[in-house]
Amino acid sequence: MTDRRRNNGPSEGTLPIFYPDEPATTLPAPRDRQPDELRKFFLKTSLTPPASGSSYLELPSPPSPTQQSTLKLAVTVTGPRPLPHSAPFAPQARLTTELKYAPFAAQKRRGYIRDGGERELATMITTALVRSIVLERYPKSSIEIMVTVLDCEDGPHGDVGVLSGAITAGSAALADAGVECVDLVCGGVAGLDGNGRVVLDPGPGECTAVVGVGYLAARDEMTVLWTRGGMSVELEEDQMDIGGETEMERVIQAACKAAREVRKVLNEAVAEKLVVELEEKENAMRE
Amino acid sequence: MPYSQPELSFISSSLLNTPPIRPDLRTSNSFRPLRAETEILPFTNGSARIVSEAGECIVGVKAEVENFAEHMEDVVSKTARGRGGVEVGITAKAGSTGLKEEELFNLVGGWERTLEEGLREDGIEDRLGIGRGYGWKLYIDILLLTTPASNPITLLSLTTYLALRTTRLPNPISEPNEDPLFNDDWDQSLPLFPEDTTRPPLTLLVTLHGENSLIDPTAEEIAVAEACYTVTIGGNGKVMGVKTVETSGHIVGDKLDTWLGGRGGVDRSRWFSGIRYAASCAPEVRTALENLLAIEQAMES
Numbered sequence A: 001m002t003d004r005r006r007n008n009g010p011s012e013g014t015l016p017i018f019y020p021d022e023p024a025t026t027l028p029a030p031r032d033r034q035p036d037e038l039r040k041f042f043l044k045t046s047l048t049p050p051a052s053g054s055s056y057l058e059l060p061s062p063p064s065p066t067q068q069s070t071l072k073l074a075v076t077v078t079g080p081r082p083l084p085h086s087a088p089f090a091p092q093a094r095l096t097t098e099l100k101y102a103p104f105a106a107q108k109r110r111g112y113i114r115d116g117g118e119r120e121l122a123t124m125i126t127t128a129l130v131r132s133i134v135l136e137r138y139p140k141s142s143i144e145i146m147v148t149v150l151d152c153e154d155g156p157h158g159d160v161g162v163l164s165g166a167i168t169a170g171s172a173a174l175a176d177a178g179v180e181c182v183d184l185v186c187g188g189v190a191g192l193d194g195n196g197r198v199v200l201d202p203g204p205g206e207c208t209a210v211v212g213v214g215y216l217a218a219r220d221e222m223t224v225l226w227t228r229g230g231m232s233v234e235l236e237e238d239q240m241d242i243g244g245e246t247e248m249e250r251v252i253q254a255a256c257k258a259a260r261e262v263r264k265v266l267n268e269a270v271a272e273k274l275v276v277e278l279e280e281k282e283n284a285m286r287e
Numbered sequence B: 001m002p003y004s005q006p007e008l009s010f011i012s013s014s015l016l017n018t019p020p021i022r023p024d025l026r027t028s029n030s031f032r033p034l035r036a037e038t039e040i041l042p043f044t045n046g047s048a049r050i051v052s053e054a055g056e057c058i059v060g061v062k063a064e065v066e067n068f069a070e071h072m073e074d075v076v077s078k079t080a081r082g083r084g085g086v087e088v089g090i091t092a093k094a095g096s097t098g099l100k101e102e103e104l105f106n107l108v109g110g111w112e113r114t115l116e117e118g119l120r121e122d123g124i125e126d127r128l129g130i131g132r133g134y135g136w137k138l139y140i141d142i143l144l145l146t147t148p149a150s151n152p153i154t155l156l157s158l159t160t161y162l163a164l165r166t167t168r169l170p171n172p173i174s175e176p177n178e179d180p181l182f183n184d185d186w187d188q189s190l191p192l193f194p195e196d197t198t199r200p201p202l203t204l205l206v207t208l209h210g211e212n213s214l215i216d217p218t219a220e221e222i223a224v225a226e227a228c229y230t231v232t233i234g235g236n237g238k239v240m241g242v243k244t245v246e247t248s249g250h251i252v253g254d255k256l257d258t259w260l261g262g263r264g265g266v267d268r269s270r271w272f273s274g275i276r277y278a279a280s281c282a283p284e285v286r287t288a289l290e291n292l293l294a295i296e297q298a299m300e301s
Helices: A117-128 A154-178 A247-286 B005-015 B072-076 B101-108 B110-122 B155-166 B221-225 B268-300
Strands: A042-045 A053-059 A072-082 A092-100 A139-151 A185-193 A199-202 A209-214 A221-231 B034-038 B047-050 B055-067 B083-093 B130-131 B136-146 B202-209 B212-215 B225-232 B239-242
Touching: A042 A154, A042 A247, A042 B034, A053 A154, A072 A154, A092 A117, A117 A154, A117 A185, A117 A209, A117 A221, A117 B101, A139 A154, A139 B055, A139 B212, A154 A185, A154 A209, A154 A221, A154 A247, A185 A221, A185 A247, A185 B239, A199 A247, A209 A247, A221 A247, A221 B005, A221 B110, A221 B268, A247 B202, A247 B268, B005 B221, B034 B268, B055 B155, B072 B083, B072 B110, B083 B101, B101 B155, B110 B155, B110 B202, B110 B239, B136 B155, B155 B202, B155 B268, B202 B221, B212 B268, B225 B268, B239 B268
Parallel strands: A092 A139, B083 B136
Antiparallel strands: A042 A053, A053 A072, A072 A139, A185 A199, A185 A209, A209 A221, A221 B239, B034 B047, B047 B055, B055 B136, B130 B136, B202 B212, B202 B225, B225 B239
């Protein structure tokens, strides 16, 4: 029943309308790194004991609350394990990837049901990693990758950052699980800032266009490519002397360069477990 | 149905020739034959339908007046003229097609978001403003009527392009500082994309086979592709987005058999040549679609 006896205000509050003279622009936080300097990140494998392989990737906490550069990812790999009896015969392993944002991962709360963006990222992670796995080695088996995003940045470049991080962490987890691969895949991100300058590993609000790649550093090949934002693909006169590359190609090259840097950390993280195992073996031999 | 190893090997080796020999003998930049018509839905602001070997698709564009000033975040970024909004939705006809939502998603992925971003970057939202915080909200509804024979992104993009180009909005007769009021006469309506503005974005699917790049690939071509990705080209000729698409050849059902597992990636120069190839084909495709619109208009008058 609506109350008709009193003169009530509107049930939902309204806001006064303002028309600023010119559109207010939020200035992005200035970059405190060199254009080709990446943010430091933490990567460690074998942190989830029941899984056959796992890894954890984290960008260190932002130095100030205004700089919201953050990313925390946990990846687990289950398998290779036999396919269920109901599944048809498969001569090679089947790779499935699931990606879920924690409800509290970004500023806006996420539901428990996976949305389009999450499935889109999962498909791209599958494409990036499947090319590196020697699937013929594991007939009639399935390999499952589960990516949990605990913390991430908002906006388009945040999604690309999650993709790149998930590829790196996913490859580390696959190596941790002992799955045979032709090479480790690392993710790299580069962007184009407002002044047309190419920057590696852009922070929040820094770039107008972003590129994320999945990159096999040892083979110099790309398995996945995702670009967002307009970039020119025409050779301009002043770019002729930079090796005849278009704007987009320069950014993609930069993303591969970022991935090569990431590869150094990935190598360390994967080797860490092997070194520990070797030491344990040596100690056992001595005893 | 998955393809057998001999099938895949045969298709792959014939596509690696120079020039490539495609199963249907097309050249690398030719499309499958298609039939198109525009302005088929009387209750929409613009519509189009394309039937081709790839499938059948209908797109309807509807515009609604919305008060964008109600949302606080919009007020901050608003000028007196206001702006509009764009929303894209893709559905497959349930029942007869048997294409489940999940399967449609596996094919189309987040393409609707790429389209929205492309339209926004071309500044469509500013043109949709009416005044006093009011703006047009543009709903682009894409309906796939048949189970597509291959990844339908190219088909959807061409149909959307035609629908957007035929979209007309009622002519406002109110001043920018008044509440909106429109001219009832449909003949006085204004086109959403007048001649002097940039054209809507186009998305082309490209597959890489050795040194060859193919446009509008069929399902078996996608199955053997070393890389398969969409290239979205904006009206200003810039590339708005490149996105890798899964290369399994299955349309319906299990999608996890990958022929190319463990074969590594594709080197950068070939990715670049694919993007350049798609970008160089886009003006030609655009001209063909514009010619088609001109013929339709000539037939009407």
